[in-house]
Structures are given as C-alpha cells and as structure tokens.
Amino acid sequence: MTAAAGAAPAGAWARQGRHAIQGSHELADPLARWVLEPARHAPEAGPTKRDDGLPIAIPEPVLHRRPPQRLPEDTLCRSPIAGVVIAVMVAAGQEVKCRQPALVIEAMKMENQVSPEVDGVVKTVCVAPGDAVKAGQVLFELA
Amino acid sequence: MEAATRERMRELTRAKERLQLGGGAERLEKQHSSGKLTARERLALLLDRKSFRESGLFAKHNARLFGMDGKELPADGVVTGRGRVAGRLVHVASQDFTVAGGSAGEVHGSKIADTMKGSLKTGSPFIFINDSGGARVQEGVASLAGYARIFYQNVMLSGVVPQISLICGPCAGGAAYSPALTDFIIQTRDAQMFITGPSVIKQVTGEIVSSEDLGGPRAQMNKSGVAHFVTENDVEAVKICQRLLSFLPSNNLEEAPRLDAGGTPRDDDDLNDMVPADPKSGYDVKKIIARVVDRSDFLEVQADFARNLVVGFARIRGRSVGVIANQPAVLAGALDIDGSDKGARFVRFCNAFNIPLITFVDIPGFLPGVDQEYGGIIRHGAKLLFAYSAATVPKITVILRKAYGGGYIAMCSKELGADCTLAWPAAEIAVMGAESAVEVLYHRELAAAQDNGSRRRELVQQFSDTFATPYVAAGLRLVDDIIEPAETRAQLAEALEALANKRDWRPQKKHGLIPL
Numbered sequence: 001m002t003a004a005a006g007a008a009p010a011g012a013w014a015r016q017g018r019h020a021i022q023g024s025h026e027l028a029d030p031l032a033r034w035v036l037e038p039a040r041h042a043p044e045a046g047p048t049k050r051d052d053g054l055p056i057a058i059p060e061p062v063l064h065r066r067p068p069q070r071l072p073e074d075t076l077c078r079s080p081i082a083g084v085v086i087a088v089m090v091a092a093g094q095e096v097k098c099r100q101p102a103l104v105i106e107a108m109k110m111e112n113q114v115s116p117e118v119d120g121v122v123k124t125v126c127v128a129p130g131d132a133v134k135a136g137q138v139l140f141e142l143a
Numbered sequence: 144m145e146a147a148t149r150e151r152m153r154e155l156t157r158a159k160e161r162l163q164l165g166g167g168a169e170r171l172e173k174q175h176s177s178g179k180l181t182a183r184e185r186l187a188l189l190l191d192r193k194s195f196r197e198s199g200l201f202a203k204h205n206a207r208l209f210g211m212d213g214k215e216l217p218a219d220g221v222v223t224g225r226g227r228v229a230g231r232l233v234h235v236a237s238q239d240f241t242v243a244g245g246s247a248g249e250v251h252g253s254k255i256a257d258t259m260k261g262s263l264k265t266g267s268p269f270i271f272i273n274d275s276g277g278a279r280v281q282e283g284v285a286s287l288a289g290y291a292r293i294f295y296q297n298v299m300l301s302g303v304v305p306q307i308s309l310i311c312g313p314c315a316g317g318a319a320y321s322p323a324l325t326d327f328i329i330q331t332r333d334a335q336m337f338i339t340g341p342s343v344i345k346q347v348t349g350e351i352v353s354s355e356d357l358g359g360p361r362a363q364m365n366k367s368g369v370a371h372f373v374t375e376n377d378v379e380a381v382k383i384c385q386r387l388l389s390f391l392p393s394n395n396l397e398e399a400p401r402l403d404a405g406g407t408p409r410d411d412d413d414l415n416d417m418v419p420a421d422p423k424s425g426y427d428v429k430k431i432i433a434r435v436v437d438r439s440d441f442l443e444v445q446a447d448f449a450r451n452l453v454v455g456f457a458r459i460r461g462r463s464v465g466v467i468a469n470q471p472a473v474l475a476g477a478l479d480i481d482g483s484d485k486g487a488r489f490v491r492f493c494n495a496f497n498i499p500l501i502t503f504v505d506i507p508g509f510l511p512g513v514d515q516e517y518g519g520i521i522r523h524g525a526k527l528l529f530a531y532s533a534a535t536v537p538k539i540t541v542i543l544r545k546a547y548g549g550g551y552i553a554m555c556s557k558e559l560g561a562d563c564t565l566a567w568p569a570a571e572i573a574v575m576g577a578e579s580a581v582e583v584l585y586h587r588e589l590a591a592a593q594d595n596g597s598r599r600r601e602l603v604q605q606f607s608d609t610f611a612t613p614y615v616a617a618g619l620r621l622v623d624d625i626i627e628p629a630e631t632r633a634q635l636a637e638a639l640e641a642l643a644n645k646r647d648w649r650p651q652k653k654h655g656l657i658p659l
Binding site: 054056058059063064066072106109110112113 | 175176177178179180184187188192332355356359360361362365366375376377378422423424425471472473474475476477507508510511512514576578
C-alpha cells in the first residue's frame with residue numbers, strides 16, 4: 001500500500017474496500033442491515049483468538065448481549081398522527097412485538113399502521129375503530 | 144552496540160510499555176469487565192494492522208494543585224495520532240478512561256486539537272473516540288480552554304474533512320459539544336450523552352431520571368436525533384465507522400472512492416409491483432432502495448429518528464450516493480419538523496463532500512397539526528428547501544407515487560435545481576389532493592347543489608384524472624421523463640454518469656443563511 005494520502009491506486013482501494021469493509025457486511029437479504037443482526041459482524045470471543053482477522057482478542061463481556069433498552073414511556077403507545085382509528089389488531093392480554101402492526105389510523109388519506117416501540121403484553125386498549133384520535137393520544141398501554 | 148546505548152534502548156522500550164498500559168493492568172481489566180474495550184484496543188480494531196503512528200505518548204500535564212503535582216497521567220488520558228483505514232489516511236483521538244477517568248485537562252484537549260490540525264493539513268478524516276468522565280476539575284478553567292480548542296478545530300474542519308465521533312462511554316457536559324459539532328455520532332449501548340446529568344436535573348427541577356434513560360442510545364437516537372448510529376458494543380461501533388468511511392471521500396476536494404461498476408444494470412421487473420395500486424396503503428420504501436442500489440448495500444443514517452424520512456448512503460454502479468426517501472409506512476410519509484431537519488442535514492453533508500443526491504418521492508405533503516405549527520414547521524421545513532437549493536452536487540429525483548403541494552417542492556423538485564426528474568407512471572403530482580381541491584374550487588356550487596354527493600364525486604374524479612398523473616407535470620417539463628419502474632436503476636446509473644462532471648455556479652458570498 002502506498003504511503004501518500006490519496007495516492008493509493010483506485011484498484012487497490014476497491015479491492016480493500018470490498019473485502020476489508022464490505023465483505024463483513026455482505027447482505028444476503030436485501031433488507032438486512034447491521035442494525036437488525038449486529039452480532040453477525042462481531043468476532044467470536046476468546047482470549048487468544050487472533051486468526052479471525054481481528055488484530056486483538058475481544059473480551060467476552062464486550063460481546064455480551066443485553067435486552068433492548070426500554071424507556072419509561074415505552075409502555076404507552078401514542079398516536080403519531082391525528083386521524084380516525086379504522087382497525088385495532090390487538091387486545092388486552094395479547095403479547096406484541098416491537099414494530100408489530102397493532103392499529104390502523106386513517107390520516108392524510110392514508111392507512112397508517114401504528115406499532116409499539118418495544119416488546120410487551122397489552123394491558124389496555126384505549127380506542128376502538130371509528131374513534132377520532134389526536135396526535136400524541138394514548139392508543140394502548142403495555143404492562 | 145555499546146552497553147550505554149543498549150541501556151538507553153531498553154529504557155525507551157520500558158517507558159513506552161509503561162505508558163501504553165494507561166491506567167494500569169487492573170483498570171484495563173475493569174474496562175473489559177464493564178463491557179468496553181480500551182482506548183488502544185479500539186484504535187487497533189479501527190485502523191489497518193500496524194498503521195498507527197502515535198504522537199504525544201510522552202505528553203505531560205502542567206497541573207500542580209489539588210494533588211496533581213508529580214502525578215503521572217500516561218499520554219494525559221488520550222491516545223492521539225494517525226493511521227489508515229482500508230489504506231486511507233485518518234487522524235484519530237481515543238480517550239483513555241483508565242487514566243484519571245479519561246478526564247480532559249488542558250494538555251489532553253490540546254493534543255486532540257493538534258491531531259485535528261493534522262487532519263486539516265493532510266485532508267484526512269478525523270475520528271474521535273469518546274470515553275471520558277468530563278473536564279479535569281483539578282485543572283480548573285484550563286481544562287475548559289482545552290475543550291474550547293477542540294470545538295474551534297471542529298468548526299475549522301467542518302465541511303473540509305469528514306468528522307466522525309464514536310461515543311463509547313460517558314460524554315457529559317461540555318464534552319458533548321465536540322461530537323455535536325462533528326458530522327456523525329456513533330453511540331454504543333454503554334454510552335450516555337447529556338449536557339446536564341441526572342443529579343443536576345434532580346437538584347434543579349426535581350425530576351428523577353436514570354442516566355441511561357436520559358442520555359442512552361434510545362434517548363439520543365429515537366427522541367433527540369443527536370446520534371446517527373446506535374450499536375450494541377464497541378466492535379460494532381468501529382465496524383460502522385469503517386463502513387461509513389468507505390462511502391466518503393477523504394476531504395471536500397476529492398471524490399468518494401469508486402468501487403467496481405459491475406455489469407450493465409438489468410431491468411428489475413419486480414420494481415413494477417413495489418408500490419401498491421391503492422393510494423391509501425403504505426409500503427416500505429427501503430425495499431425499493433434496496434432493489435435499486437448496488438448489492439442492496441444501504442447504510443441508513445438515523446434509522447430510528449424521524450422514520451417518516453429515510454436517509455443514508457449507498458452506491459450505484461460503484462459510485463457513492465446519498466439517498467433521501469419519504470417513508471409512506473410512517474406518518475403517511477408526510478414531512479414534519481424532525482424529518483425536515485434530518486433531511487436538510489443529510490443533504491448538506493452530501494453536498495459538502497461531493498456525494499450526488501438521489502431523492503425518492505412519495506409525499507402527501509407537510510404534516511398538518513397545531514404542534515407542528517407551534518414547533519416552527521415553517522422554519523424547519525425551509526431548511527430542506529434551502530439545503531436542496533444550495534446543493535450543487537448532481538441531484539436526481541424519482542417520483543414514485545404522491546408528490547403534493549409544498550412537499551412536492553421540498554423533495555428536490557425540478558425548480559429546486561434537480562438535474563434529472565423522473566416519475567413512475569403511478570405518480571400523482573398536484574398542488575393538493577382531489578377532495579380538498581374540489582372543496583376549494585367548487586365550494587359555492589357544491590353548497591348550493593341539491594345532489595351534493597354525486598356532483599362532488601364527479602368533480603373529484605375529473606380533478607384526479609387531470610392532475611393525479613405524471614403527464615401534466617411532464618407536459619410542463621417539471622418532469623423530464625416518465626419511466627417504467629423496472630428501469631430505474633439503469634436510468635439512475637446513466638444520469639449519474641452523465642452528471643459526473645456537473646458544474647454549477649453560485650454567487651459569491653460569505654455564507655448563506657439557512658433558517659436554523
């Protein structure tokens with residue numbers, strides 16, 4: 001590799017760019033992004049494992065996965081937009097996943113799906129189809 | 144070798160080894176057990192093997208008060224120097240939490256500022272890995288001077304070389320303003336950023352909040368939009384940084400690295416069915432982006448902030464592009480305050496660094512609402528108009544479906560200087576929706592008419608037949624061409640090729656006044 005800044009031939013950059021950087025982020029599923037499966041790009045743990053292409057050993061606690069962070073207000077699912085509820089797909093007691101479509105609100109001449117920001121169990125549903133809701137109004141609550 | 148010389152060499156090696164241990168083996172171990180890498184490990188991961196050249200390992204602080212006299216703080220708590228990422232020069236600073244909690248003293252700050260000057264001289268990106276308890280209180284106002292030097296250099300570098308901040312630990316108080324002045328913030332799960340911490344908030348307002356809830360990645364991504372990328376750990380943060388750099392040029396005079404163009408783009412018939420025929424249903428615009436860009440490789444920026452607008456980097460036939468797209472699945476794809484800010488900032492970054500802009504439009508308009516108006520949607524929406532109009536890089540717009548009212552203009556319309564405007568056949572380009580338009584135009588007639596319903600339906604139909612198509616706009620030459628969705632990638636590739644040498648003249652001025 002040449003020493004001067006920007007003097008590396010484009011071919012060399014392209015090869016390096018593809019293999020060193022992109023290679024580890026090769027996407028099989030068109031929509032797969034780092035944010036969905038971050039662990040895929042993380043190296044294996046191990047005190048002396050130096051042959052996996054990483055210059056250092058990664059201690060186990062660094063790779064330890066934790067449950068997603070929750071904010072106190074995550075339990076309240078609010079309407080992002082003013083409109084009319086046209087469908088409610090969840091009921092009290094039901095388990096829901098983060099970003100799972102839970103309600104449909106018609107607004108801006110569109111059917112807008114509303115979903116919780118975190119996984120959880122529905123405690124109460126505060127609206128029914130036909131209700132007009134304001135932006136920020138609580139639609140359902142998670143336990 | 145003479146004995147004295149050999150002894151000198153040994154002494155040098157010993158000194159370097161001691162200083163490179165930072166706060167000592169015990170503290171390094173503690174850093175690991177709390178789930179973090181050390182300052183030097185982060186650099187080792189980020190930079191090409193053996194490419195790191197440190198400067199300032201032997202730096203000493205000049206504090207004498209409060210027990211600081213004679214206290215050794217290796218490298219004054221920050222590892223600085225230069226190295227290479229995928230063969231390209233970068234300058235780096237990495238705060239060492241094991242040395243006095245990574246606290247920023249005057250020398251610490253000056254070391255970082257000097258490294259930044261190196262970036263500016265050589266036209267190479269600056270990467271700042273933050274992990275610091277804050278200002279070094281024992282040094283008093285001198286430590287603030289150190290911070291201020293960093294901030295000043297942040298502004299000098301802004302728009303000249305890309306600046307990327309990794310937040311891998313605490314980043315509180317004034318320290319948070321250096322990342323804020325840089326182009327991208329990558330925050331790990333273990334990091335918190337805030338100006339005033341939980342204890343001060345409790346004292347002043349009585350509110351009780353944990354530091355993670357206050358300044359953790361969820362808060363700074365989803366709520367505030369301060370962070371651009373959120374990662375689970377340090378390793379991922381470094382990977383994101385490398386991947387981001389791969390899309391960017393080293394400075395504002397260079398082009399982004401171009402990868403292999405690959406073969407001639409083929410038509411992608413699946414694209415013809417990506418937009419639902421029913422104008423009421425939403426869809427995920429990222430699926431369209433993924434089909435249009437190289438290898439479906441799309442690095443989304445601020446993925447969880449203002450999700451009604453999608454922005455990020457991708458490549459088309461090997462060329463880096465910035466993609467901005469309305470997301471019909473969220474808020475109907477309408478532009479709001481946060482979406483406008485997010486888009487405007489991204490457009491300005493791309494323009495500063497010669498990255499062409501590709502805009503996918505499916506927007507019903509700006510989001511109506513009292514809170515939007517009170518929040519200043521006029522001022523914020525204007526940022527997007529400003530940023531697009533001021534951008535001189537190639538600007539290509541593809542209207543997928545709706546393009547209504549002010550939203551149509553704001554999403555890089557022809558008149559904001561788009562070099563190439565394409566529309567899919569289902570595009571509806573109009574000043575407002577048919578129902579509202581009929582209400583405005585025929586208000587009196589409809590109020591007077593007995594059979595309100597059927598007359599209204601007739602008028603609405605008439606209006607949509609006339610305006611809810613791309614043909615009127617194409618007739619006015621506001622759209623250059625109407626294309627089959629399947630050929631989008633090929634069209635974009637050709638347009639980028641043709642516009643590669645685009646030149647655009649602007650009046651001389653000190654700087655424009657983007658409505659902040």
